[in-house]
Structures are given as C-alpha cells and as structure tokens.
Amino acid sequence: MNDDRRTDDESAGDDRPATRPLDPADPVRPTALVLPAAAEAPLDERRPWLERVELEDVYAVPGTDTSLYLTTDGVAITTTGIGKSDAATTVAALLANSAIDLESAYVVSCGIAGSSPQTTALGSVILADAVVDWDRKHRWDRGTDADGEDRSADTNAEPRSIDLLSYRPRDYVHQLDDRVLETGLRGARAVSLVENDETLEYQCRYPNAPETGPIVGAGTTVCGDEFWHGAGYAREVEYLCERYGVGPYVTTQMEDAATATALDRFDCLDRYLSVRAVSNYDRPSPGESVEESFDGNDASLALAIENAARVGSGVVDTLVTDDPLGLQS
Template identity: 50%
Template structure:
C-alpha cells in the first residue's frame, strides 16, 4: 500500500508495543544449529504491514494497521534500556498512550514454578546493583551472606508495577490454554518440589533482572534474600531485560502501562544429586515450551489491551 507524504511524515501511533528480547539474527551459531527467536511467534501470527526504523533501536518496529507493534529490544539491561529510550524519544512513533508488554522466557525456582509455567511480574528487582564480598564482609558482617544492599544507593532498586493492570492481565491469562510437553514433564520429575512436578500454570510474582546467567542453589538463596530486603514479595522468575525496560519507561512516565510476561524454560538450580554445571549441560532448557506458552498468554493480553484501546 502506497503511503501519502502526510502519512510518512506523521508519527505512527501505537496502542500496544510488544517487546521480545531477541530474534534469530541476534545470535551467531553454527550453520547446522537453529537460532531461537522470541520475535518469530509474533511475526507468524500477526499482520505487520509496515516497519518503522528508529535510530538507536536494536531493530525496526513492525506495526499492524490496528495499532499493534513489535520489536526485539536486544538481550540484557543495556540493550533493553537503550532501545526503549530510543523508541520513547522517537518522532517517528507516538507511544503516549501505548501499553508495553515484555514477552519472553525466564528461569524460575522449582518451589514456585514448573517448566512451561507463565508468570506476570508485579515487581521488577535489579540483581546487579549491590555489594558482594569475597571474604564474608569483614568484622560485624553476616559471614554466611556474601552480598548486601548497596550502601550509597539513592533508592531501592525495585520497580512495582501497576496492580490494576497486572490483575486485569491475569484475568485474561487465566483463561488461556497452556501447552504441555512430555519431555519437559519427565525432566521436572527429577525435582522434589511438588510445584516443579505440576502441569504448566499462570502466576504472578517478582522478576529478578541481571546481566549474568547465574545457576545454583546458593545464588538462588542470595536472590531470595535481596528480594525480601526490598519487600518485593516472592521472586518467581529471573531474566536479563526487564529492569532496563522499566527504567526507561519510568523516566518517560510510562511505567504504569507496562506488563512483563515470562515463560519458564529452566529451573534456577540443579536437581538433587547434580552440580550446577551438570544441570545446565544435561538439559532442563524447555525453550520451545516456554516460548509457546509465553506467546499464548502474552498474545491474549495484547489482543485484550488493543481492543480496550480501540
């Protein structure tokens, strides 16, 4: 469809902007190995008629004729914050009333999740801004805990999301049928926790964002401590982008229109009898199941938000 000069020059108004982290081209893999993509599910299911290129963003924004857009932010907090800042400041886009929906994958504790479960975040906690001690912290410190809150922090590094929006999204999510996978289910039986052994479900809780892919029980206990100190509830997922996304949205006054939807692809600690390295090398990455269920839930939410904005 040919656009008029006025259409080309006017900003593209969006009702919902979907924010997966990565597309297949973001990875450098051997020729015989297929790269994963959080973007492809959306491209395959929606009619994105146009693309908007924004300087500073990780990729073009693909848009429908009905006010829905999608763009991969790039992996990690820096990529996510840089992309969102570029998009929010871009004259090519009008995001003044848009909802923002992260749709991607995450790790999770086996006592609160199973592979293929999907969680909506009600809080986003940063994992990286803190003290870490190599010797237990010195005299007077809790020598059993090698981390502490950053002493000179200007604020707690946690964003609390819009409760009403999260509740509305949860009402939609609970009506979505989730996929199951026999191989993932069999893997979950290695764990003692009843929740880990359950079928995929939808839940709500805090997500913890960090730039390292950590794995192991000791680290998970530190994450749990940090989330409790911030009074952010129970952490249910760990990922790499959401604090960067939330930081940019907060700077532009748009945090109250943000949702994070994450499908669980791995547990954040090994099963009994395994080392952390054995756990990651031996499996436990239910990528296709997590991607599929995250898309099912997030697309239901996106359609609901788009119809509400129409």
C-alpha cells in the first residue's frame, strides 16, 4: 500500500482529504483518468492539476506510483512514474483493481516532452495521433565487419545503425482513435496558452526554430526509456518513424507507449489520448554542448508544465462533455 510513503504526495498540499483504502463493494467510477508522469520538483506535472480542482477523495492503490486523487467532478488523477516499466505497472494496477471501474473513463496522459526545433515552438501542446515505441528495434554496430575488424573509418560502410525488428508480431505503433483525437483537439484549441519572453529568447538560439510562441497541434509521439539527445540520434528517431509510416515525429517522452500497451491489453486503447507540452529541444543550439542543452531552461520547463495542464484540462472537459465514444450512456 503506497500513498503517504511517497514524499512526492506532499506536493498535493496539507488540505487534501485523508487517504483511505478502496472498497470493492463500492467501486470508484471516474469519468476520466489523468496520468501525469511525475510529482517531484522540478518535474512536478501533477501539481497544476491538483491546484485547479476540488478533491473529494484520496485512495491508496496497490501497485501504483502515488495515491489516486478523485475530484468532485469525477476525474481521477495519479502519476505513472517516469519510464515505461513504471507506467505499464501503474496503468495495469489501476485496470486490474476490482475497486476501480474505468469502463466509462477516458484516459489522458498529460505532461512534458521534447521536440525537434524545426517542428514547433517551446511550450506548444501536441496531442498524439500515433505513439511509437522507440525501444523495439535493432541497433547494429556498423563499425565492425564479419571478421571483427574495425570499419569505423570506412567511408563506404553502411551509416544506418538502427532498423525495424526482423521478427515483430506487429508494428510497435499505437494508432489512436480519430473520434477521441478530434474531440480532444476541439477542447485543446479552445484554451489560451501561456507564453513568456525568456522562453522565446532561448528558442531563438536555434536558427531553424519558429519565431513565434506556443501552438496546439497533433502528430506522432515517440516513447523510449533512453535519455537520448542530439541531432544524430534525432535522425535515427526520424528514420524509425518513417519506416513505420508515421513520420515526422513531433514529441518525445518516456511513458506513453507503455500506457497504450497496458490499455490495449484491457481493450481500452480507443479511449486514450496523449497530451504533451514541449519543454526542451532534442539537440543543442549552436555553441551549446549536449549536456548544457538537455533540459532546456527553467522558464521553458515551467511553461510546458503549465500549458500541459491548461490544455489537458480543456481536453478532459470536452471528452467527458461530448463523449465521442458514448462511454457515459
């Protein structure tokens, strides 16, 4: 049983309801489940959600990362934890618990992400139409030949280091439901995004980045457990997405392929959306090292966390109100 053993739950504040166990005789039946990844500073994606709502109950759920918060509007909020194994475990624990009824719930991952500077402005919020699993691939060492000789200086050597798995029962791409995506986009586009001068100034260090502030859009998100960074790795990500027919990628993150897989196993994938705000670019600007540029800056991180929650709230409200799958009937 996890609830208050985690110090990250302290970010919910001292005025929250007392945590109590679930009761299978009286299951929790939320209209939506919101899944930020983290509740620890400086990546506290959950905080702005809890600041916007009135809480009705807090539940301890075995197998989850943190407590499950239920709002007076019937929305459930909990963190998945960072990374694919954490996300898959949390979502499966929620779906398998007989005291939680998600039959009428839309599921929304909501948090921050990386992006290419050529793709969109920092602070932009992207709803995924496809979720790619970056970790399911071949990675080839092209620097050695069949005799074990080093070929790294051979200009005729095959430059590509990755490829699709030769054996794969399916493509490792989750295509999300068009009805849910279009409904979510309506809600997202009705929200006013925040922008700030410090983030825009940082963005302008990238010659190919947009010169304007954040937007709302849709596109492919790529999920992997590897903290990769740099233009060379970005080309590999682009290649993998092209091979799957879902390029170009727009955002990169660490949880959503696992969340989608768990939902798919429980026949709930059709009700899922990934909502991600761009906090940093996936390569350095001119004059920066990869280490210096990895996290973006404090302003872009804070901006993305705020815009993700703003848009996510609009998405959830619209999904529950318009109910494109008829889950509430």
